[in-house]
Amino acid sequence: MWVRKLNQTMTEPSSQSDPAEPPHNTSLDHALIARHDSMLNALVDQQRSTNQRLEQLSDILTALHQRIVPADPPPVAAPPASFQTGVSAAPERAPPASARLREVSPPMPEPYTGEIDRCRGFLLQCSLVFSSSPQSFQTDGAKISFVVGNLRGRALKWAEARSAQHNLFHRTYDSFVLEFTQTFGYSESPADISRSLLSIKQGNRSVADFAIDFRTLAAASTWNAGALTGAFLQALNEDLKDELALRDEPGSLEELVALAIRIDNRIRDRARAKKEPSFAPRRTDFNPIPANQTGEEPMQIGRTRLPPEERQRRLRSGACLYCGQVGHYVANCPSLLKARAPRGSTPKPTAKLSD
Structure with missing residues (x-):
């Protein structure tokens, strides 16, 4: 009996709805779905805008990084193996000079102690x-x-x-x-610099060394080119001024400085050459006087020269140029032979000239 009732319950059609279940509202479901779609679309648009901003920021950061850090040169591709056979590889191309210059940094300053x-x-x-x-x-x-x-x-x-x-x-x-x-850092006034330009002198310095100090003062002054040219010329030594007076007047201060340096270098080279010792052999007397000679001689050949008038007189009169006596010449002068002869020996007699 209970089985028959169960079958009826199981085979009973279920098309009838539960009276306790509320009826479905189709219009409300469509409204919720439309609202969700609009919210999703808004989120997608917002995400797209955020992505665009991130891309812009990334581009800006990349540009700044390239300005600060120089980009490495692209690597040189290696040639194929077939090409390398029997052919030396080409040297890698060095980075451009501009990239190398960016990497150079100035040296650290020397510690300052208050000078x-x-x-x-x-x-x-x-x-x-x-x-x-x-x-x-x-x-x-x-x-x-x-x-x-x-x-x-x-x-x-x-x-x-x-x-x-x-x-x-x-x-x-x-x-x-x-x-x-x-x-x-005491800074000189224009009046102090002008006084320094008027009082500076070359002295014992070379023109090249003096020009450094003069240009330093000139750079700090307010003088025009003509006044600086006159001040530089006035500060040079007198011998250099004399040499410059023989040359054409330079057209500018730089031309005057360059000309003065060249002339000064030549003058200093000539002065050094004159001071160098000469290694040429000394000229010896043709007829040297013996060391054991005593007393004075009428004339010492090679040591005392006759006056031109006396020499001409002896030549005209036929007198000896050594002793001044007539009847012989210098080669047979008894006084000269006696002076040259060793001590204790008798000089050979000389033949006198016949009248």
């Missing part, structure tokens, strides 16, 4: 380091720290005392340089 004449040169070397590595010195504090790190001696003592009074690194670099130059 007045080195102050501005030291700051100039520091500025070269700043220009070569701008990414390392982006703040004024980094620049001031670099300068202070290269101070020694009394310059470092000044920085130490200045840092104890105020914070030395929380200020602009220009104000630091101004105070630094006021302390160590």
Whole structure:
């Protein structure tokens, strides 16, 4: 009996809905689906916009990186094996000169100890380091720290005392340089430079050495080219001025300096050549006087020359040029033979000239 009831329950059609289940609202489902679609579309658009911005930022970073770090040259492809057989490989091409120049960095400045004449040169070397590595010195504090790190001696003592009074690194670099130059870098006024140009002299220096000091003063002055040319000429030594007076007047200061250097070098070369010892053999007397000779002689050949008038008189009268007597010549002069003969010997008699 219970089986028959169960079969009826199982075979009963299920097309009838449960009265407890609420009926489906089709319009509400379509609205939810449409809302979800619109939200997904908005998210896709937002993601696309974000991706575009990321690509732009990536391009900007790549461009900045290429400006800071030079790009490596592309590697040279190796030739095929068939081509390498019996043929030497071509040398790799060197990177362009511009790429090599970018890698050169200025040397570190020499430590500054407080010399007045080195102050501005030291700051100039520091500025070269700043220009070569701008990414390392982006703040004024980094620049001031670099300068202070290269101070020694009394310059470092000044920085130490200045840092104890105020914070030395929380200020602009220009104000630091101004105070630094006021302390160590005395700058000459235009009047001081003019007095130096008027008083400078060549002295014992060469013109090439003197021109360096003159050009240094000229670069710091406000004089025109004509005034500088006159001042340079006035500062030269007198002998060099005499040589320049014989030449055509140069057209500019640089031409005058170059001409003066050439003339000065030639004058110095001639002076050195005159001072060098001569190795030529000395001329000896044709008839030297013996060392054992005593007394004075009427004439010493090779040591004392006859006056021109006396020589002409003896030649006209036929007298001996040695003793001045008539009747013989120098070759048979008894006085000369006696002087040349060894001590204790008797000179040979000489033949007198017949009248």
